[in-house]
Amino acid sequence: MYQVLLVTDQQEVREAFDSFPDWNLLGFEPPRIVHTAKEAMLLIESGAADAVAYVLSKDEGQAFFSFLTQYPQVRCMEAASDPLRLRRALGSLRRALNEQSAADAFTDVLPILQAEFFHSLLEDAALPPPDELRARAAALHIPLATDAPVCLARLQLPQGETYLSEVWRYGRERLELALRNFFERDEPDLRCVLGVLNPREIKLLACPKAPIGAEALRHRVAERLAQGHAETLEFLELEVKVESVTVYENLGAMEVSALQATR
Numbered sequence: 001m002y003q004v005l006l007v008t009d010q011q012e013v014r015e016a017f018d019s020f021p022d023w024n025l026l027g028f029e030p031p032r033i034v035h036t037a038k039e040a041m042l043l044i045e046s047g048a049a050d051a052v053a054y055v056l057s058k059d060e061g062q063a064f065f066s067f068l069t070q071y072p073q074v075r076c077m078e079a080a081s082d083p084l085r086l087r088r089a090l091g092s093l094r095r096a097l098n099e100q101s102a103a104d105a106f107t108d109v110l111p112i113l114q115a116e117f118f119h120s121l122l123e124d125a126a127l128p129p130p131d132e133l134r135a136r137a138a139a140l141h142i143p144l145a146t147d148a149p150v151c152l153a154r155l156q157l158p159q160g161e162t163y164l165s166e167v168w169r170y171g172r173e174r175l176e177l178a179l180r181n182f183f184e185r186d187e188p189d190l191r192c193v194l195g196v197l198n199p200r201e202i203k204l205l206a207c208p209k210a211p212i213g214a215e216a217l218r219h220r221v222a223e224r225l226a227q228g229h230a231e232t233l234e235f236l237e238l239e240v241k242v243e244s245v246t247v248y249e250n251l252g253a254m255e256v257s258a259l260q261a262t263r
Contacts, residue, residue: 002097004031004090005049007040007064008079013055016081026090037064044071051093053079073100114140115193122195122203127255143209147250151206151221154243160199163238172196178236183228190217192224202240204228207251214247221245 001024006017017031024030032049034040037060043049044067052074056064068074075096078089117140127133130146137144157163168175176196183194183204192206206221225242232238248254 001027001029002050002094003029003048004077004093005040005043005052006031006033006054006079007035007037007052008033008055009035009057010055010081013079013081016083016086017053017079020083020086022087023090026087027094028090036060037067040064041067044068044074049074050097051075051077053077053089055079075100110141114142117142118191118193118205118207119195121207121251122193122197122205127251130252133251145208145210145212148208148211149214149217149247149249150208150251150254151217151245151247152254153204153206153221153225153245155202155204155225156241156243157199157202158239158241164199167237179228179232179240182231182235183224185224190220192221218245218247 004017004023006014008014014033017033032043034043037054037056040049040052040054041064044052052068053076054061054064068076075093077093078085080086080089117136121127128136134144134146137146164172164175176194179196179202180194183192185192189210189212190206190208192204195203195205197203204221204225206217206224208217212220222245225245229240229242232240
């Protein structure tokens with residue numbers, strides 16, 4: 001349930017909030033009621049309120065409103081003393097808080113969904129049509145230049161199985177995470193993602209967020225591979241071998257090449 005904070009020195013408003021019977025029914029805990037802006041500020045700073053209603057003197061109210069601008073997640077509602085107006089205000093507030101909660105939940109999982117989107121591009125399967133691909137990227141807030149060149153590097157771990165069984169004791173998933181930390185990058189104009197299919201088949205895909213020339217892209221990927229190789233060798237004592245680096249005209253051309261290779 002949500003928590004409303006009322007701050008006012010007006011007895012009539014405090015009594016209206018205190019005596020309102022349907023807080024739980026409308027999705028709220030009984031309100032916390034304080035008399036001064038200073039008390040309310042301390043509670044808001046501690047995260048004790050989802051929303052606030054206030055009736056204060058002009059000077060205190062202006063200072064409190066200025067304070068609230070630092071906490072955009074805390075919603076404001078009407079400090080009504082009439083039960084009907086209070087019920088309507090709470091209904092509107094609950095809808096706003098529900099929408100905010102849904103948006104926050106999406107924001108929390110967004111990095112995971114974005115990673116899944118990019119790693120799906122590494123699978124040897126048919127991609128959706130360009131318009132659908134752009135729509136999916138837009139829905140996940142991913143800047144993606146679908147018509148720009150992309151670069152795919154194929155890597156492998158020559159001592160992969162031996163390393164997993166004799167040196168690395170934390171399992172394949174932890175090793176893949178470590179390799180991603182060394183090779184993946186999300187830069188303003190380019191995103192590099194790594195997929196470990198097995199120790200003998202690792203792919204690094206570089207997707208521009210804005211148009212970039214093929215040779216410039218190849219150079220950027222070469223730098224990323226060199227740095228990732230050096231870091232895995234230094235920190236993991238693991239050799240990562242580059243099998244090939246290919247620049248394709250766009251994602252569609254990469255898909256066609258992948259499908260032809262499987263036939």
